[in-house]
Amino acid sequence: xxxxxxxxxxxxxxxxxxxxxxxxxxxxxxxxxxxxxxxxxxxxxxxxxxxxxxxxxxxxxxxxxxxxxxxxxxxxxxxxxxxxxxxxxxxxxxxxxxxxxxxxxxxxxxxxxxxxxxxxxxxxxxxxxxxxxxxxxxxxxxxxxxxxxxxxxxxxxxxxxxxxxxxxxxxxxxxxxxxxxxxxxxxxxxxxxxxxxxxxxxxxxxxxxxxxxxxxxxxxxxxxxxxxxxxxxxxxxxxxxxxxxxxxxxxxxxxxxxxxxxxxxxxxxxxxxxxxxxxxxxxxxxxxxxxxxxxxxxxxxx
Numbered sequence: 001x002x003x004x005x006x007x008x009x010x011x012x013x014x015x016x017x018x019x020x021x022x023x024x025x026x027x028x029x030x031x032x033x034x035x036x037x038x039x040x041x042x043x044x045x046x047x048x049x050x051x052x053x054x055x056x057x058x059x060x061x062x063x064x065x066x067x068x069x070x071x072x073x074x075x076x077x078x079x080x081x082x083x084x085x086x087x088x089x090x091x092x093x094x095x096x097x098x099x100x101x102x103x104x105x106x107x108x109x110x111x112x113x114x115x116x117x118x119x120x121x122x123x124x125x126x127x128x129x130x131x132x133x134x135x136x137x138x139x140x141x142x143x144x145x146x147x148x149x150x151x152x153x154x155x156x157x158x159x160x161x162x163x164x165x166x167x168x169x170x171x172x173x174x175x176x177x178x179x180x181x182x183x184x185x186x187x188x189x190x191x192x193x194x195x196x197x198x199x200x201x202x203x204x205x206x207x208x209x210x211x212x213x214x215x216x217x218x219x220x221x222x223x224x225x226x227x228x229x230x231x232x233x234x235x236x237x238x239x240x241x242x243x244x245x246x247x248x249x250x251x252x253x254x255x256x257x258x259x260x261x262x263x264x265x266x267x268x269x270x271x272x273x274x275x276x277x278x279x280x281x282x283x284x285x286x287x288x289x290x291x292x293x294x295x296x297x298x299x300x301x302x
């Protein structure tokens with residue numbers, strides 16, 4: 001009885017007081033996480049921003065000299081162009097391929113879909129060293145691909161020393177990450193109520209009409225997180241490229257990771273920090289454009 005009276009007294013307190021209590025509780029709960037983010041992310045980023053305006057030792061202020069040097073550097077232009085091309089090709093292809101795989105898994109049923117899903121998740125557990133060995137076995141000058149081409153009467157191709165290296169890198173990225181994105185799409189498909197498909201089937205809708213009116217609108221929340229994780233994973237492909245072709249691969253697959261690695265080995269910290277800030281600004285600009293487009297679409301929805 002006393003507990004019930006106390007609860008009633010608490011409920012009778014003014015709402016602003018309750019809001020202040022909730023804000024204090026939220027601040028206390030978030031304080032450890034915010035402190036960790038500040039110490040391990042914000043403060044280092046602030047130091048990178050500061051050093052981008054100083055010399056290599058971080059002592060003398062040089063203004064925009066580092067940024068001018070980076071923008072006028074041919075290696076940075078090549079790496080930035082290759083990275084943008086790689087991301088621009090890989091992300092749409094990966095999203096489309098993984099969505100098709102997710103739809104196939106759902107269409108094949110729970111039993112067959114389990115084996116199909118495991119098949120495409122297998123590349124995620126393969127060590128990088130094994131992938132590098134597979135590259136060398138397939139695409140070396142005397143590898144399996146050139147052996148097969150020679151048997152067909154086609155002259156051998158220098159896969160790692162020509163523009164074909166870039167497309168090999170793309171195929172490797174798609175092969176390794178399609179299973180991960182497929183799982184994300186499947187999670188998004190599970191959120192769509194089955195009753196909507198049943199109602200559409202009763203109304204005579206075909207598969208394409210169901211996908212356009214039910215599946216795709218229901219997957220829009222999943223699209224953003226899947227695209228973001230795919231973008232993050234695209235920067236991890238550097239390991240395979242570095243172990244196969246070294247610090248200076250063919251120009252078609254020379255990415256920003258190669259550039260940062262080479263500049264770090266040469267202790268060109270001013271260039272590295274300035275280039276890192278430029279990359280962050282480019283990513284923020286792309287993210288802002290994506291949010292603006294998404295808000296515009298929401299406003300124009302009927």
